Amino acid sequence: MFKWLPYELHTHTNHSDGKQTIEELSCEAKKLNLYGFAMTDHNTISTFNMLDNMSEKYQIDIIPGMEWTTFYGHILLLGLNKYVEWRDVNLDNINEKIENIRNDVKLIGIAHPFSIGGPISTGSHFEYKISDYNNIDYIEVWSGLLPGKNYINKKAFDWWTSLLNKGYKISAVSGRDWHHTNGTEKYISCTYLGHKDNEKFDGINSIKKGKISVGCEYFLDIICNIDKNSYYIGDSINKDQINDMDITIMINESKVKTNYKYDDDKYIIKLVTNNGEVYSNIINNKDKVEVRLENIEFKWIRGELYRNIDNEEIIISFTNPIYFK
Structure with missing residues (x-):
């Protein structure tokens, strides 16, 4: 049988544009009964030297990551071991850049691909042309609260389905894009990572192999x-x-x-x-x-x-x- 552990895979702190500290985020994640979360600030890894302490203090798993925030799309890098430059990424070299960072990151995921882009939110809409989707580990098909109702998520879900139909084994996850907490949030979705009873749990591996169920409540x-x-x-x-x-x-x-x-x-x-x-x-x-x-x-x-x-x-x-x- 499978065991399932709930994660939030898209978070921000005041080290980028979030309103919460890494400690406040860790505390709120624990209050929700999450087993873990991915730390994905925009274009910075400045919280990384605090993650071990927060993980130990709040008894919660924290995956080091970054939201590679570019002018033509946002890409989530999980299991990151060093800072990855974003300023020279463009429409012409994206596939080369993805190949170049493979040794520095364990998972590469596309964030909220159909979000509104510029001029309202430059870069939020995914405009890159990926030459080989075998180089993409997952897609964030649900974003925000009550994600199943949002039309941009419906488009992302349909896109993921079309890639499955083409033969790609790409995982699909939920990401709240968590910037702040007010205590009244409804319909919070989580990504549940699975492992068999006789296996040692590895969250990164569960995402990569598609051992995932996503849901609200x-x-x-x-x-x-x-x-x-x-x-x-x-x-x-x-x-x-x-x-x-x-x-x-x-x-x-x-x-x-x-x-x-x-x-x-x-x-x-x-x-x-x-x-x-x-x-x-x-x-x-x-x-x-x-x-x-x-x-x-x-x-x-x-x-x-x-x-x-x-x-x-x-x-x-x-x-x-x-x-x-």
């Missing part, structure tokens, strides 16, 4: 059961050896503390593949659901969970895929 887990073998989110299955399979869908309630309000008690569960939706059901409880699928002719499958909020069906959780090769 609830998050999904799916397991494919084939011939007494179980396959988990992020795994790859040889589809030549199967004709049908049983899928277990579980709705997990988050321990992250925040405010939510739904119209009713209905949970809408969907299974989606590169061929589209293959299962949909409305349930009134959080009991696990068993689904049998036959004639496996798809490249990947993921779970999606919806709730009704203000008379609108909103996605509140999705899994990264299980792949078929």
Whole structure:
């Protein structure tokens, strides 16, 4: 079975444009019951000499990182071991620059790709043309609070889906873009990083391998059961050896503390593949659901969970895929 640990993967302090100190951020993250967060100030690593102390004091995992904030897009660098220059990055050399920093960073992710750009927020919209998306580890498809309702996130989610359909194994995460805390925030989404019971947990590795579920208050887990073998989110299955399979869908309630309000008690569960939706059901409880699928002719499958909020069906959780090769 998988264990899931909640992370926030996009944060800022007063070392860039945030309103909180690194200590205040660490304290608030712990109050939310996060297991960890990524420190991603804009174009600076000046908090790095404090991260070990904050991690020990608040008993929280902190991933060192930076938001590579350029004029043509923001790129999240996680597991960073030194400062990376941003001022000479442009539309013509972005692919070369990504290749050059590979030894200095463990993960490269695209932040809020469809955010409004200039002149309102220069650089927030991702304009780069990536020559090979195998060089990108993940995309921040959800940004902000109640992310499933925001149209820029819907565009990012659809873009990620199109890359999956082209055969890329790119992870998808949520990033709050956390600059300040006022205590009244609603619908805070988290990225849940998974690992098997018998494995040592490594957050960077979980992101890289797509062992991820994303959600607000609830998050999904799916397991494919084939011939007494179980396959988990992020795994790859040889589809030549199967004709049908049983899928277990579980709705997990988050321990992250925040405010939510739904119209009713209905949970809408969907299974989606590169061929589209293959299962949909409305349930009134959080009991696990068993689904049998036959004639496996798809490249990947993921779970999606919806709730009704203000008379609108909103996605509140999705899994990264299980792949078929």
